[in-house]
Amino acid sequence: MNRIINDPEMVADETIAGVLKAFPELLSPTAHPRVLRATQQRGPGKVGIVTGGGSGHEPAFLGFVGPGLCDTVACGEIFASPTAKSFHEAFKVADTGAGVACLYGNYAGDNMNVKMAIKLAAKDGVTVRTVVANDDVASASKEDASKRRGVAGEIMMWKTAGALADESGSLDDVIAVAQKTIDATGSVGIGLSACTIPAAGKPNFTIAPGMMEVGIGHHGEPGVAVMPIKPASEMAGLMLDRILEDKAFGKGEDVAVLISGLGATPIMELYLLYNHVDEMLRSRGITPRHRFVGNYFTSLEMMGASITLTRLDGELDRLLGKPAHSLGLTVLGR
Amino acid sequence: MNRIINDPEMVADETIAGVLKAFPELLSPTAHPRVLRATQQRGPGKVGIVTGGGSGHEPAFLGFVGPGLCDTVACGEIFASPTAKSFHEAFKVADTGAGVACLYGNYAGDNMNVKMAIKLAAKDGVTVRTVVANDDVASASKEDASKRRGVAGEIMMWKTAGALADESGSLDDVIAVAQKTIDATGSVGIGLSACTIPAAGKPNFTIAPGMMEVGIGHHGEPGVAVMPIKPASEMAGLMLDRILEDKAFGKGEDVAVLISGLGATPIMELYLLYNHVDEMLRSRGITPRHRFVGNYFTSLEMMGASITLTRLDGELDRLLGKPAHSLGLTVLGR
Numbered sequence: 001m002n003r004i005i006n007d008p009e010m011v012a013d014e015t016i017a018g019v020l021k022a023f024p025e026l027l028s029p030t031a032h033p034r035v036l037r038a039t040q041q042r043g044p045g046k047v048g049i050v051t052g053g054g055s056g057h058e059p060a061f062l063g064f065v066g067p068g069l070c071d072t073v074a075c076g077e078i079f080a081s082p083t084a085k086s087f088h089e090a091f092k093v094a095d096t097g098a099g100v101a102c103l104y105g106n107y108a109g110d111n112m113n114v115k116m117a118i119k120l121a122a123k124d125g126v127t128v129r130t131v132v133a134n135d136d137v138a139s140a141s142k143e144d145a146s147k148r149r150g151v152a153g154e155i156m157m158w159k160t161a162g163a164l165a166d167e168s169g170s171l172d173d174v175i176a177v178a179q180k181t182i183d184a185t186g187s188v189g190i191g192l193s194a195c196t197i198p199a200a201g202k203p204n205f206t207i208a209p210g211m212m213e214v215g216i217g218h219h220g221e222p223g224v225a226v227m228p229i230k231p232a233s234e235m236a237g238l239m240l241d242r243i244l245e246d247k248a249f250g251k252g253e254d255v256a257v258l259i260s261g262l263g264a265t266p267i268m269e270l271y272l273l274y275n276h277v278d279e280m281l282r283s284r285g286i287t288p289r290h291r292f293v294g295n296y297f298t299s300l301e302m303m304g305a306s307i308t309l310t311r312l313d314g315e316l317d318r319l320l321g322k323p324a325h326s327l328g329l330t331v332l333g334r
Numbered sequence: 335m336n337r338i339i340n341d342p343e344m345v346a347d348e349t350i351a352g353v354l355k356a357f358p359e360l361l362s363p364t365a366h367p368r369v370l371r372a373t374q375q376r377g378p379g380k381v382g383i384v385t386g387g388g389s390g391h392e393p394a395f396l397g398f399v400g401p402g403l404c405d406t407v408a409c410g411e412i413f414a415s416p417t418a419k420s421f422h423e424a425f426k427v428a429d430t431g432a433g434v435a436c437l438y439g440n441y442a443g444d445n446m447n448v449k450m451a452i453k454l455a456a457k458d459g460v461t462v463r464t465v466v467a468n469d470d471v472a473s474a475s476k477e478d479a480s481k482r483r484g485v486a487g488e489i490m491m492w493k494t495a496g497a498l499a500d501e502s503g504s505l506d507d508v509i510a511v512a513q514k515t516i517d518a519t520g521s522v523g524i525g526l527s528a529c530t531i532p533a534a535g536k537p538n539f540t541i542a543p544g545m546m547e548v549g550i551g552h553h554g555e556p557g558v559a560v561m562p563i564k565p566a567s568e569m570a571g572l573m574l575d576r577i578l579e580d581k582a583f584g585k586g587e588d589v590a591v592l593i594s595g596l597g598a599t600p601i602m603e604l605y606l607l608y609n610h611v612d613e614m615l616r617s618r619g620i621t622p623r624h625r626f627v628g629n630y631f632t633s634l635e636m637m638g639a640s641i642t643l644t645r646l647d648g649e650l651d652r653l654l655g656k657p658a659h660s661l662g663l664t665v666l667g668r
Contacts, residue, residue, distance in 0.1 A: 018609030264598035275352030
């Protein structure tokens, strides 16, 4: 493995240690070593925004904690859910009496541990409600949308819910806007190479040289089609068409677009991919009003990219444009 | 090649097209297709800051154009210098009558083309002065420091010079602070895998599996040592020791630290690497006052990372902390 690590079992812990030293103005420790909180204190009565997930997706998840985004984060082992205990701690730290919105991705381990943590928090008198991201339209049929995985679309709901919470939105309002955001969001990824969890030492899936996998998950979950690598223009079409059809995007609509590299794809190729996405959207009469292109939600050293689209109404447009500051996303505001 | 491209000869042009569509609030076109300017207009009389270099290092170079940083950028083919004509256009667009500071890296092609462009600009009555980054301490001996390559340390001089220009610094002052910054800056990289220029179709250098190359250049230029891959703690020591000795950093000093991934290394590993860098610096009585950790100056899909240190005095500390906004670097200010 050509990786910058020490003990393969300690990668997640040492990553957190590095983050706390590098970005103390953004992230601070809590009583639980796998739970971080925003350094900038929130006013009393603000709804707490919590997220959490496996490590290996950096800057997600810890990179989206900060003003205008999440308040605390629970960090799991690489590609594994945080424990119930860590979600519980994240809820406690985030609560200022107004309740907590836990906004996370649809994976069995996360669902189970969040559920357990909510019960523990209830005993402390902390109210927690959840929105579970299921934006990966390639991961199950539309009829089975509740089985779909959450991927980079989570960033969109952290942004809108975080902004509304900062505006003193109630827990009901914050949950409603997060749900509206993820319902309006679809994502599809393409993988061009596998990735290796350091403690495993070899990939737990393969993508043959010269091939690509459309709809691949963030942990190498099978996609919908394996085919020879196509030009970028065709990749963009394969991903976009699927999202546009599933979410029934149509002429005259405004969207937010997020392209994220999966970790090892050169950043220039993400810009090149955006060139096609922008052209294709505009040719269909769809206007990309917010544009995010970079490494936002990665999968270790997987090559490939994901495209995420969110249908905008006035409220989502406004909330996405509000200032936010974190390791993974800074918005200066308009 | 598992890459997101179309015609391999068109990657740089299509990257620029995508950037202009994705980030119109930051970057705008000029009369030359390979020259971009900051969208936010500068006041009259501000010294123009120009940079330029080969493509494939994204977000460098175009990602460091914006308020508090560079005004224009000339973009070359992948790993190749911009033309003299494009540097000339970049000078013309950046000049508001106060002269232009061209801050770029020490490579033969760039040196030649900048020199020619300065002659062309002189005929237009545009004064251009240069600072040539040579921060890669592994690329030549201290006695031959003028032969050293410029790498991620360029970001430090763009930041300080850009901030001083925004404060209405004169061309003399801006050039002086850029030179002071780069003189106070040392970098070393470690490569863990090669990279492939799309038009070539295969790597022009190799790093054997299980091996790493200390001091490797941003285009695969040979380093100072090839050895089996070490734990991250030892990698940090190998890079840091070389910089600390060369630049004679000592107890009680303040530094800025920049760790950049080379393109394909998981972002979590950069944080993990910072954990060691921070510990090692503090154990020597050196305080990291500004910390940048991410993909700032890449080499396509090379695996590995570079470490850059800048010795701070009061002026550099202040200028690094001033607000700046670009694709590759946003500083909110203190």
